[in-house]
Amino acid sequence: MHRWTDLGQIPPGFGPSVVTIGNFDGVHRGHQSVLGRMVADARRVGAQSVAVTFDPHPSTLHQPGRAPELITGVSDRLELMAETGLDAVLVQNYTWEFAKQSPEEFVHRFLVDGLRAVTVVVGQDVRFGWENAGDLSTMLALGERYGFSVEVIEDLSPPGPSSERRRWSSTWIRELLAAGEVREAADILGRPHRMRGVVVRGDARGRELGFPTANLSSDSAGMVPADGVYAGWLTRVSRASTPGESAAASSGESAADEAADEAATRLPAAISIGTNPTFDGLTRRVEAYVIDRTDLDLYDDEVLLEFVERLRPTLRFDSVDELITTMNADVAAAREILSVRSP
Structure with missing residues (x-):
């Protein structure tokens, strides 16, 4: 095109x-x-x-x-x-x-x-x-x-259970995303809602809790849905190059080929949006935990996030143990929604 x-x-x-x-x-x-x-x-x-x-x-x-x-x-x-x-x-x-x-x-x-x-x-x-x-x-x-x-x-939505039909529109999608209703928004979009941005360094609290997350930069493209936890997908669109990787690519080494293959892989994720109230956070963040992966280095990479379904709203927990228990439940729910097997 x-x-x-x-x-x-x-x-x-x-x-x-x-x-x-x-x-x-x-x-x-x-x-x-x-x-x-x-x-x-x-x-x-x-x-x-x-x-x-x-x-x-x-x-x-x-x-x-x-x-x-x-x-x-x-x-x-x-x-x-x-x-x-x-x-x-x-x-x-x-x-x-x-x-x-x-x-x-x-x-x-x-x-x-x-x-x-x-x-x-x-x-x-x-x-x-x-x-x-x-x-x-x-x-x-x-x-x-x-x-x-x-x-x-004519761009009206197809007839539903009632006789009322609403015109497909960007305004309608924004209303749904603002309410966290990403599955309903996907019905109008014809696909999951997506955001695209560069992964930046956060406070590493997720890694300390056993759930390392990729934090999107504040200037990422795409509307941010309502605060909460979502099941979705992460795809690495482009990878930040390093001197070692550049040399490997120029010599045709297999490591570069493997990195290219992994960059195109759509990975299941639990995505969190909010200020992290349990730790009195003030900055609203979009961060994604790639399910069952603690080995990924996504810093400075450009990634695409797709939102499939909202699992729950953002909550404040009384203890770190309660938070971790809930995060494990979130991951289990995301697995089921995304049809991902446990390791």
């Missing part, structure tokens, strides 16, 4: 294309529906499939201090979008200069001249242009003027 950050990076003569626009935060099932339909439309007519998205989120400019916490970081968003089969994504830097374009200026400059769109795929609630003045009716009118068709995708 091609990734562009500016119109000038689009190759001359690119297109024709089938295009969609949106923030795509979380790349949930509603987004997947739009992107999947767009890819299918493009292949049917021999065109390129392109999504136009934005970084930072527009709310950071228009509503500073009230912008929503992003469900996914840019890297994960693009990775998930690529899985839908897209040919290209334009990640437009969202600035005041960009925001002040009229709906027609945006369509003419980006969709018509830049991407040579023959079809624009949108949801019912599409908004674009200065002060979100453009809506579905605007897009339909501009399509007639500039010669592209507009396809509207």
Whole structure:
């Protein structure tokens, strides 16, 4: 998948294309529906499939201090979008200069001249242009003027036990994550919620208790769910190199190959979020104990955490022994949920 950050990076003569626009935060099932339909439309007519998205989120400019916490970081968003089969994504830097374009200026400059769109795929609630003045009716009118068709995708969730249907949305997912309901959020996302970040050094208290944890840096990407303990997965995305490892890699030694294999392994984990009230902690942390592994050195590595199910809320314990007993119970519960055998 091609990734562009500016119109000038689009190759001359690119297109024709089938295009969609949106923030795509979380790349949930509603987004997947739009992107999947767009890819299918493009292949049917021999065109390129392109999504136009934005970084930072527009709310950071228009509503500073009230912008929503992003469900996914840019890297994960693009990775998930690529899985839908897209040919290209334009990640437009969202600035005041960009925001002040009229709906027609945006369509003419980006969709018509830049991407040579023959079809624009949108949801019912599409908004674009200065002060979100453009809506579905605007897009339909501009399509007639500039010669592209507009396809509207319904992104309601499938019928459940009741007749009420709620639209798949990033807002709904944020509500669920804020309540710790990660399994329910996964139903809308189509996969477990994930965070990505670099492992940093903590106070090593987990190791002292027999449960060494990987602590994510405070600038990790992805929305932090509610405080509590979760069953989930840890994957080492990239490994911090050391002089010894670099030499081994250059000489093709087996240790480097083994490290590469392990880096791609999805490991079962019990994930804790909170301030560690038993020890009067003040800093909110996200830390993961890889079940049955005390030999891992993950410091400075980039890891991906996936949240499968909440086991319990964060609690204050009266003694370290009570804490350890509960942590053992947490690990046992995580094993069952993740279908991991005891050693």
